[in-house]
Amino acid sequence: AQSVTQLGSHVSVSEGALVLLRCNYSSSVPPYLFWYVQYPNQGLQLLLKYTSAATLVKGINGFEAEFKKSETSFHLTKPSAHMSDAAEYFCAVSAPGSRRALTFGSGTRLQVQP
Amino acid sequence: GAGVSQSPSNKVTEKGKDVELRCDPISGHTALYWYRQRLGQGLEFLIYFQGNSAPDKSGLPSDRFSAERTGESVSTLTIQRTQQEDSAVYLCASSEGGGLTDTQYFGPGTRLTVL
Numbered sequence: 377a378q379s380v381t382q383l384g385s386h387v388s389v390s391e392g393a394l395v396l397l398r399c400n401y402s403s404s405v406p407p408y409l410f411w412y413v414q415y416p417n418q419g420l421q422l423l424l425k426y427t428s429a430a431t432l433v434k435g436i437n438g439f440e441a442e443f444k445k446s447e448t449s450f451h452l453t454k455p456s457a458h459m460s461d462a463a464e465y466f467c468a469v470s471a472p473g474s475r476r477a478l479t480f481g482s483g484t485r486l487q488v489q490p
Numbered sequence: 491g492a493g494v495s496q497s498p499s500n501k502v503t504e505k506g507k508d509v510e511l512r513c514d515p516i517s518g519h520t521a522l523y524w525y526r527q528r529l530g531q532g533l534e535f536l537i538y539f540q541g542n543s544a545p546d547k548s549g550l551p552s553d554r555f556s557a558e559r560t561g562e563s564v565s566t567l568t569i570q571r572t573q574q575e576d577s578a579v580y581l582c583a584s585s586e587g588g589g590l591t592d593t594q595y596f597g598p599g600t601r602l603t604v605l
Contacts, residue, residue: 385530408591419494419581419596420533427591466532470590475546477523478594480532 378403378469382481390489395454397484399441399467402448409450410468410478411441420466426450437461462488492516494597496582502603503572511567511600513582519595521588522565524557527579527599536580539565540588572604 383398401407408427412420424435431443441452450467464485468478495514503509515522520541525533535549539559550556554573559565569576579601583594 380532382532412596417598419598420583421596422593425591425593468533472590474590475535475538475548476521476540476588476590477525477535477538477546477549478533479535480525482530482532 378407378471378474378479380467380469380479380481382465382467382484384484385482386485386487388487388489389457391459392456395439395452395457395461395486397452397465397467397486399450399452399481400448401450401467401469403469403471405471405473406445407469407471409441409443410470411435411439411450411452412466412468412480414464414466414483416463423452423465457486457488459488459490462486494582494584494595496580496597496600498600499598500601500603502605504605505574506571508568508570509572509602511569511580511602513565513567513597515563515565515582515584516595518562519584519586520562521585521592522559523583523585523594524565524567525581525583527581529578533581536567538588569602572602574604577602577604 524536585592
């Protein structure tokens with residue numbers, strides 16, 4: 377079975393500052409990793425995914441994440457935060473041999489201060 | 491094109507009543523998933539449908555929960571004899587083929603409140 381841990385249920389940054397949202401996974405086989413974003417009163421939207429090709433994955437809205445096997449991490453970053461980035465972010469994992477549904481972390485709420 | 495839709499968007503019910511939640515997936519998507527999101531928590535898997543295969547029900551929390559899907563279209567999630575701990579947002583997602591790397595597209599959810 378696999379699991380995901382998101383450190384920090386709330387993260388606050390200033391507009392223009394670096395965004396770093398942490399995700400660590402546990403999996404006995406090479407995993408596939410996803411970041412989803414949930415804006416207020418909206419459904420989840422895929423930001424990016426790692427599917428065992430390039431370890432640095434670029435997504436929408438300027439976000440990127442790097443798969444680091446040695447650290448079992450898949451942290452999400454953005455060089456410069458915008459007010460519109462305020463939302464809840466979820467890291468998720470799937471893996472061969474497991475059920476088809478995603479296993480989600482508990483989420484990180486990002487606040488962007490003007 | 492049209493995304494995943496869910497109805498109702500909000501449902502308030504009394505403890506002990508049955509509720510039915512509906513999901514319309516993206517046309518042509520063979521895989522459909524139901525998740526539950528409790529306040530301040532991540533998503534919990536409930537059930538997965540893939541084409542005509544037997545559904546994966548391993549996430550259903552009790553026998554009060556059941557779900558059906560008609561072919562590769564609409565799905566309904568039924569909760570019988572609702573309890574207060576069933577209060578949550580119920581999210582539906584669909585994907586093109588159900589593969590482990592396929593993107594899941596989520597609906598806006600149904601917020602269920604059990605009084």
